[in-house]
Amino acid sequence: MTTPRKRSAGAPRFRGDPGRRALTAVLASAALLTGCSTGANAVDVSNGGEFRFVAATPAGEVIPEVERDAAPDFGGTLLGGGDWTSDELAGQIAVLNFWGSWCAPCRVETPQFQEVYAEVRDEGVEFLGLNVKEPDEQFGQAFVDTQGIEFPSLYDPAGEVALAFRDYPANAIPSTIVLDREGRVAAVYTGEVAQDDLRAVLDRLLGEG
Numbered sequence: 001m002t003t004p005r006k007r008s009a010g011a012p013r014f015r016g017d018p019g020r021r022a023l024t025a026v027l028a029s030a031a032l033l034t035g036c037s038t039g040a041n042a043v044d045v046s047n048g049g050e051f052r053f054v055a056a057t058p059a060g061e062v063i064p065e066v067e068r069d070a071a072p073d074f075g076g077t078l079l080g081g082g083d084w085t086s087d088e089l090a091g092q093i094a095v096l097n098f099w100g101s102w103c104a105p106c107r108v109e110t111p112q113f114q115e116v117y118a119e120v121r122d123e124g125v126e127f128l129g130l131n132v133k134e135p136d137e138q139f140g141q142a143f144v145d146t147q148g149i150e151f152p153s154l155y156d157p158a159g160e161v162a163l164a165f166r167d168y169p170a171n172a173i174p175s176t177i178v179l180d181r182e183g184r185v186a187a188v189y190t191g192e193v194a195q196d197d198l199r200a201v202l203d204r205l206l207g208e209g
Helices: 018-036 104-123 137-147 160-164 195-206
Strands: 075-077 083-085 093-099 125-132 153-156 175-179 185-190
Touching: 075 153, 093 104, 093 160, 093 195, 104 125, 104 137, 104 195, 125 137, 125 160, 137 153, 153 160, 175 195, 185 195
Parallel strands: 093 125, 125 153
Antiparallel strands: 075 083, 093 175, 175 185
């Protein structure tokens, strides 16, 4: 039986857990250091509304179940139209990928995500793109159409969903957050995610409960 999804009114908090604080500190430091080393691709994120390219973090590790916090509720308008809320992820494992058609690493990573999605979508795994900082919605739509991306993407030009996940380094592009079946943050990546790493995390989560 699936445990009802727990909701939080705002962004998740760490509740003082040392392990979680350490994970976030490592990821945030990696984003800062690699962002500074990318030269012309680095942009200021101090105002909370801009994004930067970063190098990929090491292979992701699943956060232990007892240390996970609930993801914030969020929603918006899908590329191509239609309203969407995170209630649609209830009871499923979810892969949230922050991307833009203007982002060179995203143009490589997103089609690879489609390949993994095609493998696991019938196993209770949902993928959702968050299309951020796109100057025109048509650019994002053209990208998903030409690449044959079948999972939905929210059009989020202001990066509001990334701000909702402010306790995690989602303001680096690309970034990926994986939620477990109870809507808790189970893994966080900054930079590109290798297919095998993503598959390993999903296999681990599918084996829970």
